[in-house]
Amino acid sequence: MAHEETVYEALDHAHSDEGHWAFGTGFDEPLAGVDTTVPEGVDPADLGEYCLMLGDDALVLAQRLTQWITNAPELEEEVAIGNIALDLLGQARLLLARAGSVGVLGRSRERATESIPDEDALAYFRDPDEFRCTALVEAENGDFAHTMLRLLAAATVRLAVLARLRESRDPVLAAIAAKGVNELTYHRDHAARWVLRLGDGTEESHRRAQAGAEAVWPLLADVFSATPTEQRLAAGGIAVDPAEVRGEVHAVLTEVLGRATLTVPGWPADAPPRGRLGEHGPELAELLDELQGLAREHPAATW
């Protein structure tokens, strides 16, 4: 057999449940074959709300990363950023589908035509005040260093949360978390490699990385503040109280910045939840305009 054939043979032998194509695998039913029964003693409205929080963080960060496409410093890096965005989009899709499966759809279901699946209705037909993401993911992109610092912080927080969420009493959340942990480990690693190179690189790259850290750190203010919904679910073994991951996140970020010869900015004082309750700046509205424009103009369009 010609050696050239062997590598891509794996394409044919890929397990069908591990599709990695951007399009074409398992797009009909995101939770097909999964028992979506709500665990005993859990308010479905709480569970759906929590899925929106985690799902919106992923969806909005995916969109921010996607804005680098055609603008990344190198083609190789553009593909890496695109892959990370696609991973996050996949997580968002499952989480929004889970929110839909427990009936948390808000006004989106009234706005979206019937043929639009729940997760698309949630992504494309909610207004900014119905989104539950934090400022850490919605803040506008800066330069490449800023993007890598933000990705490092966001991936570190999300990895710490999902790692614990693997023990959730909700089997759907536990499964989504287990899948996400591998992805986020890679995202965090990718960002950390760049932070090391930029921080411990040239004078200019160091300056930009430090400025990125200074800009990103204040965005952590409400990341560790639990909403009442999260507190109720955490007490019931369903969700992770974000305050629990603070120590790990601080330790990881301090370690990476230290090795990158960057100064760790002061940690912001805890602020009450804002984004998780639907309070956002105008930058989220702009982002959603871009994200939702096509779907709203041409509902259920296919191509």
Next chain:
Amino acid sequence: MSMTSEGGHGAVPTGPEVPVEPKAATARRDWPLYEVFVRGKRGINHVHVGSLHAPDDEMAVHAARDLYTRRNEGVSIWVVRSADITASSPDEKDPMFAPSGDKVYRHPTFYEIPENVPHM
């Protein structure tokens, strides 16, 4: 733009056009070229699948993962700087390869390979 190695993390792009923010597309290719080898399955050898540019060896492995193993192709990746490969020269093609052409006894064509032995 020049490449410098500072601070123990390999070559980093330097100069005024350091790639840290979105910028108009300009022809700029200063990262070294790497050749990428992927092993599709355990027990099979690494196979050349293509090349890429990266700032250093570690980032080359990283980029190779994104560019060449997105669809379950690989279990192992090698990268090597293209400049470090010593290749045979097309001019020497005849003295290099022609002598083996008529030595049929060098080819294991007289054995029957059992059907259940793959990759021979």
